[in-house]
Amino acid sequence: MALSLLMPALLGLMIITLFIDGIAMSDEKRLIKHLLSNYERVGIVGRPVYNTTDTVTVRYGLALIQILDLDEKNQVLTTNVWSRYQWNDILLKWNPQDFSGVNHVRVPAALIWTPDIVLYNYADTRLKEHREAMAVVSHDGTVLWIPPAIFKSTCSIDITHFPFDEQECTMKFGSWTYDGFRLDIDFFDNLQAVDVNDYVPSNEWKLIANPGKKNTAYYPCCEEPYPDLTFRLRVKRIAAFYNYILILPCVLLSSLTLVIFWLPPESPAKMMLGMNIFVAFFVLLLLLADSTPPAAVSIPLIGINIFVAFFLLLLLLADMTPPAASSVPLIVIVINLYFRGDKKSRVPKWLKRIFVDGLARIMCMTEALDEQPPRVERHPMAETSGSASPHRKHGKEKKKIKCPKLEYNKFQPPVIDYRDGAPSRSQIPTDRSPLHSQAIESDIKDIKRMLRTYINRLNEKDSQAKIAKEWRIVARVLDRLFFFMYVSTIIVSLATIFPKA
Known part of the structure; x- marks a missing residue:
């Protein structure tokens, strides 16, 4: 009776066990369990081959999904890609008829052998680059593994034409431990390029080329070849953002600097405007330095343009700064030109020949030449003074003309005598005393001395005015030369940088 009561319970337990075993041991799960x-x-250590001399051929491909970042300062390219691996594994073969016609199964990649193909020029501190993904296995042993990955690779940055530059970054893949006799690598689906069918365009970079190439390297230590696949990504910067924050302000400030040349050197507004533009250029230079890698071999052309503008603006500011404010010898020569006439030193002949006779005529500054003062002719009476003249240092000394002294105390007016019908001259005695005659002579000497001093002062003033005006003409010619240099700098900069746009 007890046995009859236990029979239904045992029968139900057997049915439940058979049902569970039927679910757990499906053809796919039995196949996966059999393969693993x-x-x-x-x-899983070691290549899946029968003989050690056999070669495992791995086909590798790279599908670009997105360019995440190109760090110019650290020279690192960050990309979101799909790595595609395909190889044949002899341990993962089966007969589909033994498993109800199952041709494909998915197995964890961590439980089977996977090739050690890595990115050679990696620049990452992470230990793993790939995300977890299962491998698709076919009945003939073909394994297809497509794990998503984020690669950080080194990229040499050339910033000569920044921000209208083009960069070319390479990604080199190969086996880290096997040579070409043991593990050969080739392109996936014979596609010798980066697959961009699923590429998401970047807001900063435009992809213009994506070729791939297989290379085989030989080293002196070994006879075995070492193959690798090198993919190149050539990108062009989208410069719309930099046009408004870097290029346009630089062009406007360079154009605004031309206004400084229209102001006279002694005007305080010229210095204030120049200093403000100088500070604005300095801010642009800091912004450029923050956007470019500090260890770059090349220098951006826009940086050279800003530096040249700095230098010309510095010379222009030096032209209107007091001499005591600068200590650079080259700039001191420039900043003293306008105020050089106060030092009573004439313009050297070679400097006058270059600036006044040469550059002034080349740059059509005839109005400056017309303003030259006429040559000052010195009065002969001024030469009797004992003081030296500036003209004696640069020319021949004029012969002094000595004025005759007038003897007023000995002068007697003639008197005509009509006695005896014949006129005769005789001296009538003067009624002036000798003391009075000496006083008159002394006054006349004082008047002559004052006249000589006054004439000397006029001559000195005219000579100094002429010297000052000559230096001012040289300063104006130099100022015009800076103007043409600055205009040429702007034109050359625009012609050099903007054709790359």
């Missing part, structure tokens, strides 16, 4: 049991026996 092979690796449990032989292990």
Whole structure:
């Protein structure tokens, strides 16, 4: 009776057990368990080949999804890609008829052998680059593994034409431990390029080329070849953002600097405007330095343009700064030109020949030449003074003309005598005393001395005015030369930078 009561319970338990075993041991799960049991026996370390001399051929491809970042300062390219691996594994073969026609299964990639193909020029501190992904196995042993990955690779940056530059970054893949006799690498689906079918365009970079090439390297230490696949990504910067924050302000400030040349050197507004533009250029230079890598071999052309503008603006500011404010010898020569006439030193002949006779005529500054004062003719009476003249240092000394002294105390007016019908001259005695005659002579000497002093002062003033005006003409010619240099700098900069746009 007890047995009859236990029979239904045992029968139900057997049915439940058979039902559970039927779910757990489906054809797909039995196949996966069968395949993984092979690796449990032989292990996942080592190539899946029968003979050691056999070569495993791995086909590798790279599908670009997105360019995440190109760090110019650290020279690192960050990309979101899909790595595509395909190889044949002898331990993962089966007969589909033994498993109800199952041709494909998915197995964890960590439980089977995977090739050690890595990115050679990596620049990453992470230990793993790939995300977890299962491998698709076919009945003939073909394994397809497509793990998503984020690669950080080194990229040499050339910033000569920044921000209208083009960069070319390479990604080199190959086996880290196997040579070409043991593990050969080739392109996936024979596509010798980066697959961009699923590429998401970047807001900063435009992809213009994506070729791939297989290379084989030989080293002196070994006879075995070492193949690798090198993918090149050529990108062009989208410069719309930099046009408004860097290029346009630089062009406007360079154009605004031309206004400084229209102001006279002694005007305080010229210095204030020049200093403000100088500070604005300095801010642009800081912005440029923050956007470019500090260890770059090349220098951006826009940086050279800002530096040249700095230098010309510095000379222009030096032309209107007191001499005591600068200590650079080259700039001191420039900043003293306008005020050089106060030092009573004439313009050297070679400097006058270059600036006044040469550059002034070349730059059509005839109005400056017309303003030259006429040559000052010195009065002969001024030469009797004992003081030296500036003209004596640069020319021949004029012969002094000595004025005769007038003897007023000995002068007697003639008197005509009509006695005896014949006129005769005689001296009538003067009624002036000798003391009075000496006083008159002394006054006349004082008047002559004052006249000589006054004439000397007029001559000195005219000579100094002429010297000052000559230096001012040289300063104006130099100022005009800076103007043409600055205009040429702007034109050359625009012609050099903007054709790359």
